[in-house]
Amino acid sequence: MLKRRFYSRHSPLVAPELIGKILVRKLDDLKLIRGIIVETEAYTGSDDPASHAYRGLTPRTQVMFGKAGIAYVYFTYGFHNCLNVVTGKLGEAEAVLIRAIEPIDGIEFMRKQRKNPIKDLDIANGPGKICQAFAIDRDLNGLDLTRMDSPLFIDEPTTEKVQRKVVSSSRIGIRNGFDKKWRFYDEESQFVSARANIISS
DNA sequence: AATATGATCTTCT
């Protein structure tokens, strides 16, 4: 399990290192849902016009200003939740958005969470889809991902491939801050988000 | 293959 030391750094540094790591979700019945992170985006605070924290602390962005290694889950477009991990030093308002995942374990569960027949490629290739597949909602906002008993955390890969070809681009779905190349993804993965493919083509 | 639209919630102006 990744420790707080890993998260307590500048988000554009943490985001590319999360590619290839394993997101793990523990359900009530002790079932394990696992997948490889293949796409992330870094956000910072007052210097990043694309960030929720750009205009300072608000009720929604409160956890971004807190300790690293905490989940920041927000609700967007009236429909979807998105999962971030808080990074940086205390008070710095940084986070990494998890944008796409390659499912490994609990695929049948994920399929049920989403829409029943659905291709493996479409289970978690987008931030809203990840939260559906992994049963993540705002109840998990503020959760500490570095505690042993946490129902959600990030692991080092074990049997999975460790070396990834990580490349960067502009972030997706934002109007400002296009100059920053803070979206990172595994160039060889088929599981990156669908919207990314549309925009970059 | 590209573009449009509906769903409909939260936050900040």
Place this chain on the structure above:
DNA sequence: GAAGATCATATTT
């Protein structure tokens, strides 16, 4: 009141 770190479906090229 408008915009938003989205997604699925429908409609048009």
